[in-house]
Amino acid sequence: MADLSTVFAGIRSPNPFWLASAPPTDKAYNVNRAFEAGWGGVVWKTLGEEGPPIVNVSGPRYGALHTPDRRLIGFNNIELITDRDLHLNLREIKEVKRNWPDRAMVVSLMVPCEEQAWKSILPLVEDTGADGVELNFGCPHGMSERGMGAAVGQVPEYIEMVTAWCKQYSKLPVIVKLTPNITDIRNPARAAKKGGADAVSLINTINSIMGVDPDTLAMSPSTGRMGSHGGYCGPAVKPIALNMVAEIARDKETAGLPISGIGGVGTWRDALDYLALGAGNVQVCTAAMVYGFKIVQEMHSGLSNYMDDKGFSSVSEIVGKALPTVSAWQFLNLQHITKAVINQDSCIQCGRCHIACEDTSHQAITASKDGKRYFEVQEDECVGCNLCVVACPVPECITLRDLAPGETDLRTGTVVTGGHGDWTTHPNNPMRAAA
């Protein structure tokens, strides 16, 4: 059986599935249950500095985007960092780590942007026996208004500065958690690296409003008819996070910096996406908050079977495997031609491919043949855009076929050569390089 153990930024864990810093990791009771269920590690819910405890709203803290059958596909929260006493948290962290020495115990931190604040809290964390710290530079609500969380994460200079303090005052590995609420994720990642970070984790949640109550016309969720933007996460954010992970993994300045992938991981397939695009492990929150901690067992089983099936013996063999396939648009092969093919045996004749193509694309799918309902691709109109594939409700009924060298693209009349020709050398490109 495949070995799922990982060493991430020097931190060992029996599998790459960690619980992200969030409500599930707020206290010993939850974390003990998580470890019993099989989670490889946790990032303890963010600790703040000593003083009067954080206060949360007692109205709704969560909102969600559901499918009609109430599958949750997007999730949003306005909960702040831990609202429990600092020393209570530290005592519990120490106790849990002692009881679960093989699991990764990382402590998330968020204190004011002052050297003394960081200098004070780091030794307290080290004293618990935790394996590392994660700097919460991403929380987009509440704390950011107090100059912490995303307010730091949106200023690369602050990231570098705080990261450097942490490296200066602690021996623990430092993971910098990045906010996606920026324009180019590479800048904060570069800053973290310059500050000496051992790793980055991303994404934190995305600024979001879930909607409006149609009866009251108040935003939702609302606390007594007033709401505040929250942090968005769950399955719907995964593609955004994957792109950011790949951006950092591909960037020359940050290549090789360990990445902990976060955002919409609920299945082994999601984890595989992150690993293959350069993450060394993944962190999970929403799936656990919807299905409970047991969900890790399905992820574990799925990844293990996949690795056995494909002959991977360790997780590290997968990490970054898909990165060479990620490119800028200008390098895509414009001479590669695909055409949609409808498998008539599995077609259920719903006609969605036809109407999607007819109304919104290239009029390349017929609706009838010999007076009967029949859906067929007209290759002389098909541009291979994939719209019909995604509109079709039947798995694998419509596929894209690559034209082989020697075949003629009926749309353009061009014979496929099998060669490569991209925008950089295309005759229509006024900036083209000499071929």
Place this chain on the structure above:
Amino acid sequence: MHTDSSTPGIAAGRLSGADLARNFCDAHPPMNLAQARVEADRCYYCYDAPCQTACPTGIDVPSFIQRIADGNLRGAAHTILESNPLGGMCARVCPTEVLCEQACVRNTQEDKPVEIGQLQRYATDHLMAHPGKPLFTRAAPTGKRVAVVGAGPAGLACAHGLARLGHEVVLMDAQPKLGGLNEYGLATYKTVDDFAQKEVQWLLSIGGITVRHGTALGREVHLDGLCADFDAVFLGLGLGGVNSIGISEPQASGLRNAVDFIAELRQAQDWAQVPVGRRVVVIGGGMTAVDAAVQSRKLGAQSVTMVYRRGSADMGASGHEQAWALENGVHIQHWASPVQVLSENGQVSGVEFERTQMVGGKLQAGGERFVVAADVVLKAIGQTMVAQPLGSALELHSGRIRTDAQGQTSHPKVWAGGDCRAGGRDLTVEAVEHGKVAARAIHATLVTA
């Protein structure tokens, strides 16, 4: 004396009030919100949807289901009722498994169609419970008056359509209540809580429809008089005659028409007062036969046997209806036809049958004979139109009124629809379509006249 299922002869009150209430509750309970949402999500919103094509009234099924999914139930009801003003009843009684649901592309994918009928009921029930502002309003008055004779599905749909278009309608029916078969001809568990009357009230609420109860063609009114008094006439007559079983019938109590039994049960104030035989034989294989057989069981008959002269595939009752009968403990005896109804002392005692078979493509009787003992024998082998009240003014075809595709008869001022119109399938939904199409045709004729 205690009465139960084993009490000999014909008796009322074979079951307790609680059992009867359970037996005659909704055969298919309505969906709740969660069920409706999940089921609506199964609809693929097909292009040129096959379900819509399969619906005799052409309801835009993908639209109304999408509106249910969107939480726009009023909009969903509007889509349904725009095409089928009796969409609430049709949602209950349509044989959807051979209409819209048979055409659903989900059958191909997973052998399980979207439950279109139940979703249609969900949307229309919501509207009936929360009618709000009128869904449809009347066009400016045309000054034209139309007589609609027969307030069954066809007549009601026609009257509603004509009223919407601005005409004055006088709606006549021989019965004390409107609704036709919706009120008198359906099994009780198909339309509980007096739904037929609620739907009638909603239809009439559009205004412009004057009702005349207890008014029968050939009795209180005559076709030539209606043609003289009105600008147009729509005939939505039911089938007043019952087919004879073709053998001599003794003058014995316990032998009756299934439609009368069904009507009596529908109008009963107390099911415990409706008598039923200990052993019941129903002769026939259509929906009426199933309704009569199942309801006999539900009243507490100990044994109910439906006897049909052909096989299962030939029965008028759909596969779904046949399964419903079996599920309710009805025994179905195929390939037998009655030879004589037996009686003792003026009381039915059984029916003698003989085996039938197909020989050279023809049904042949004359096989082995057997007797099924019975206290009640219900005849359900089809109904016929009674043509006598029409006089000789209209051309008939196979005993029913001949019309063109719009329902116009051989008389230029007379349209017809529903069961009395030749060439139909005797479906409620088809009757509605007849009425709807005829209303448009009458309108087109009157406004250009």
